[in-house]
Amino acid sequence: MAVKTQPEITPRVEQEKPFLTWVAKSRPFKKKNPQTMQVVVVLGVLIAMVLVFAGEWMLLAVLVALAFYYYVVSFIAPEDVEYQLTNFGVRAFGKLFVWGEFSRWWWSEKWGTKLISLELMTGVMGRMFIPVDKVKPGEVEQIMNKFLLFDEPKETSMEKMSKWMVKKFPLEKND
Numbered sequence: 001m002a003v004k005t006q007p008e009i010t011p012r013v014e015q016e017k018p019f020l021t022w023v024a025k026s027r028p029f030k031k032k033n034p035q036t037m038q039v040v041v042v043l044g045v046l047i048a049m050v051l052v053f054a055g056e057w058m059l060l061a062v063l064v065a066l067a068f069y070y071y072v073v074s075f076i077a078p079e080d081v082e083y084q085l086t087n088f089g090v091r092a093f094g095k096l097f098v099w100g101e102f103s104r105w106w107w108s109e110k111w112g113t114k115l116i117s118l119e120l121m122t123g124v125m126g127r128m129f130i131p132v133d134k135v136k137p138g139e140v141e142q143i144m145n146k147f148l149l150f151d152e153p154k155e156t157s158m159e160k161m162s163k164w165m166v167k168k169f170p171l172e173k174n175d
Contacts, residue, residue, distance in 0.1 A: 016096075019143045020085045024131040026078040026093070028113040040070060083130055085143045090118070092130060099147045102128075106152035107137070116140060119153065 044067050051060040084091040089098040101120055108117045108129070114137070116130040132140055144150065155163075 014087070017087045018084045018091075019087070020135065020139055021082065022132070022135045023080050023082050024133050024135075025113070026081045026131075027073075027129070028110040028115065028131060029078050030111040031077075032074045036074070037071070040067065083132075085140070089147075090128075090130065097128065102148055104149045104151040104153070105144050106150060108152075116144070117152075118148075 044063060048060055048063060051057075051063065081093060082091075086096075089096055089101070091097075097118075101122065102118045103121050105116060105118050108115045110129075113131050113133060116132055118128040118130070120126055120128060141150070
């Protein structure tokens with residue numbers, strides 16, 4: 001009686017392998033001075049008074065929500081988050097963003113924090129920014145270039161307008 005041997009089974013699913021792991025703040029942060037909040041409150045109160053007299057209650061609610069968002073982003077320090085670049089994609093905030101969700105990547109900087117900028121192909125938010133404070137840029141580039149195109153896009157008209165507004169109408173003194 002001949003013994004039948006099973007053919008070697010090849011795995012159908014590849015396991016996730018982390019290439020690079022680091023811990024950084026969840027977003028760039030620059031501590032604002034109290035004068036900034038005073039300017040924002042005064043502007044908000046003036047605009048709110050106009051909206052109350054005009055009877056625009058929904059617009060007033062939007063203004064209050066935007067003021068709260070500005071307060072949180074400007075005065076509450078971000079928490080530390082673990083980031084991973086893996087063979088499947090980017091793992092951040094406990095979620096996996098697969099490489100297929102991104103179209104390209106490039107380097108950017110905000111308030112002295114170096115960022116990996118990823119352009120999303122779908123979704124409401126068009127970009128994802130990942131801080132890389134304590135990571136060697138060469139290691140990141142080597143991994144990212146395997147999966148995505150390195151290509152910095154031109155500034156959009158909205159980005160140009162916001163830079164102009166910040167330059168012409170600063171909310172705080174630049175010392």
